[in-house]
Amino acid sequence: MFRIYNGVKWMKIIICSAFCATIALCVYHNWVHAREVDMLEDSALKVHRKSRHYRDELSYQESITDGGPENLPGKMKTDENILDLEEAKKKIRELEMRIKQLEGSTTRRFPDVKFLNYRTRKRILITGGAGFVGSHLVDQLMMEGHEVIVVDNFFTGRKRNVEHWIGHENFELIHHDIVNPLFIEVDEIYHLASPASPQHYMFNPVKTIKTNTVGTINMLGLAKRVGARVLIASTSEVYGDPEVHPQPETYWGHVNPIGPRACYDEGKRVSESLSYAYAKQEKVQVRVARIFNTYGPRMHMNDGRVVSNFILQALRNEPITIYGHGEQTRSFQYVSDLVEGLVSLMASNYSMPVNLGNPVEYAIKDFAIKIRDLVGGNSHLIYSDAVEDDPQRRRPNITVARKQLNWQPKVSLQQGLKRTIDFFHKELLRSSHSNRNMFQPPEMSLDNAFPSEKVSKTVAN
Numbered sequence: 001m002f003r004i005y006n007g008v009k010w011m012k013i014i015i016c017s018a019f020c021a022t023i024a025l026c027v028y029h030n031w032v033h034a035r036e037v038d039m040l041e042d043s044a045l046k047v048h049r050k051s052r053h054y055r056d057e058l059s060y061q062e063s064i065t066d067g068g069p070e071n072l073p074g075k076m077k078t079d080e081n082i083l084d085l086e087e088a089k090k091k092i093r094e095l096e097m098r099i100k101q102l103e104g105s106t107t108r109r110f111p112d113v114k115f116l117n118y119r120t121r122k123r124i125l126i127t128g129g130a131g132f133v134g135s136h137l138v139d140q141l142m143m144e145g146h147e148v149i150v151v152d153n154f155f156t157g158r159k160r161n162v163e164h165w166i167g168h169e170n171f172e173l174i175h176h177d178i179v180n181p182l183f184i185e186v187d188e189i190y191h192l193a194s195p196a197s198p199q200h201y202m203f204n205p206v207k208t209i210k211t212n213t214v215g216t217i218n219m220l221g222l223a224k225r226v227g228a229r230v231l232i233a234s235t236s237e238v239y240g241d242p243e244v245h246p247q248p249e250t251y252w253g254h255v256n257p258i259g260p261r262a263c264y265d266e267g268k269r270v271s272e273s274l275s276y277a278y279a280k281q282e283k284v285q286v287r288v289a290r291i292f293n294t295y296g297p298r299m300h301m302n303d304g305r306v307v308s309n310f311i312l313q314a315l316r317n318e319p320i321t322i323y324g325h326g327e328q329t330r331s332f333q334y335v336s337d338l339v340e341g342l343v344s345l346m347a348s349n350y351s352m353p354v355n356l357g358n359p360v361e362y363a364i365k366d367f368a369i370k371i372r373d374l375v376g377g378n379s380h381l382i383y384s385d386a387v388e389d390d391p392q393r394r395r396p397n398i399t400v401a402r403k404q405l406n407w408q409p410k411v412s413l414q415q416g417l418k419r420t421i422d423f424f425h426k427e428l429l430r431s432s433h434s435n436r437n438m439f440q441p442p443e444m445s446l447d448n449a450f451p452s453e454k455v456s457k458t459v460a461n
C-alpha cells in the first residue's frame with residue numbers, strides 16, 4: 001500500500017515538472033521570436049530610411065538640374081541637405097583651384113628641343129652664356145639637343161636672358177667667375193666671358209685684363225684636363241685702328257698698348273696668344289673667332305654702343321648723338337649670323353683665327369639716319385667730340401670664313417634692325433618682372449617675319 005502511494009506521488013511530480021518545462025520552453029521560444037522580429041523590423045526600418053535618403057538625394061540632384069533647390073518637394077528642401085551639398089561643392093572647387101595653382105607654379109613648359117642620344121649629345125660649357133651673344137648661342141645649342149652649362153658672374157649678363165631654360169634637364173646655370181679655376185667635365189667650351197662694350201670693359205680695366213688672361217688660362221687648362229675643344233671669342237679690336245682695309249686675318253693690327261681700350265684689345269690679343277701656346281705645347285684643340293660688331297635682341301640697353309645709343313635716342317625722340325664727324329665706318333652683323341658662324345667654326349677642322357662679321361659697311365651718320373627712319377621719329381643728328389682711339393674704319397674680310405666654314409651673313413641690316421628696335425621698344429615699355437623674355441627659336445622667325453628679305457643680297461667681299 002505504502003509502495004503504491006509513493007509511485008503516485010512520483011508520477012505527479014514528474015507530470016508537474018514536464019508541464020512547467022513545456023510552459024518555460026514556450027515562453028522562451030516566444031521571446032526569441034519576438035526579438036528576431038524586432039531586429040528584422042529594425043533593419044527594415046533602417047533600410048527604408050536609407051532608401052528614402054537616397055531617393056531624397058536623387059530627387060535633389062534632379063531638382064538642381066531642373067531649376068535649383070527651390071523646386072525640391074517637402075522634406076528634400078531641408079536647409080541641412082542643401083548646405084551640406086553646397087559646402088562639399090565649394091570645397092571641391094577650392095581644391096581644384098589649388099591643384100591648378102600648384103600645377104602652374106611647378107610645371108614648366110620648355111621649347112621643344114631635338115633629342116640626341118648619348119653618342120651624339122655633347123656637354124658644352126659656355127662662359128659668359130648669360131650675356132647678349134652667349135644667350136643666343138645657348139638657345140641654338142639647346143635646340144640642337146645638347147647639354148649646356150652656362151658659367152657667368154653676371155657682371156654684364158642676366159639670368160633673364162636664359163630664364164626660359166632654367167629647370168630643363170639639359171641645362172645648368174653656374175654663378176662663377178672664370179678668374180677662379182673651374183672643375184667640370186665637358187666636351188666643348190665656348191669661351192665668351194668678358195665685358196664687350198667700352199663702357200663695361202673700361203669700368204674695371206684690371207679685371208678686364210684678368211678675365212681675358214687668367215680666365216682664358218683657366219679655360220684652356222680645363223680643356224687640356226678633360227680633352228675638350230675650346231673656341232675663344234676674340235674681337236676685331238685686335239686690329240686696333242687698322243691701316244689695312246678691309247681687315248684680313250693675316251693683318252697684325254695697329255693697337256695702342258697703353259690707351260683706354262688697351263685692357264680689352266691687348267687682353268684679347270693675349271687670349272689668342274695663350275690659345276696657340278696651349279695648342280702647340282699641350283695639344284689643346286683651339287678655335288679663334290674674331291668677332292666684328294654684332295647687334296640684336298638682348299643687347300644691353302645702356303652700353304654706350306652705336307646701335308643701342310641710336311635706337312634708344314630715336315625711340316625717345318631725342319637728338320641722335322654722333323661722336324666725331326660721322327664719316328667713320330662700321331659694319332654690323334645680326335646675332336643669329338654670328339651664332340651660326342661660331343657653331344660652324346667649332347665643328348670645323350680649321351684652327352687659325354677666322355673673322356666673323358658682316359662686310360657691308362656704313363658711315364656712322366648714314367647708319368643713324370637709317371635707324372631714325374625705321375623708328376619713324378623726328379630726331380635730328382647732333383655732333384660731339386670724337387672718342388679717344390676710336391677706329392676710323394672697320395670692315396671684315398670674310399674670305400676665310402666663306403672658304404673654310406662655307407659661312408656668310410644672311411640677315412640684312414633692315415631685317416635685323418627691325419627686330420632689335422622691336423626688342424628695345426618692348427624693353428622701354430616693361431614695367432614689371434612678369435613681362436618675361438619670350439623665347440624665340442634661333443634664326444627664327446626672321447624668315448617668317450620678313451619673307452621677302454630672306455637672304456641679304458647686299459653682302460659683298
Ligand SMILES: NC(=O)c1ccc[n+]([C@@H]2O[C@H](COP(=O)([O-])OP(=O)(O)OC[C@H]3O[C@@H](n4cnc5c(N)ncnc54)[C@H](O)[C@@H]3O)[C@@H](O)[C@H]2O)c1
Nearest residue numbers: 128131132133153154155156157177178193194196291294
Ligand atoms: N657683341 C659684340 O659686338 C662683340 C664683338 C666682338 C667680340 N665680342 C666678344 O664676344 C663675347 C660676348 O660678348 P657680348 O656682346 O655677349 O657681351 P656681354 O657683356 O653681353 O656678355 C659677356 C658675358 O660675360 C660675363 N662675364 C664677364 N666677365 C666674367 C667673368 N670674369 N667670369 C664669368 N663671366 C663673366 C658677363 O656677365 C656676360 O654675361 C665677349 O668675349 C666679347 O669680347 C663681342
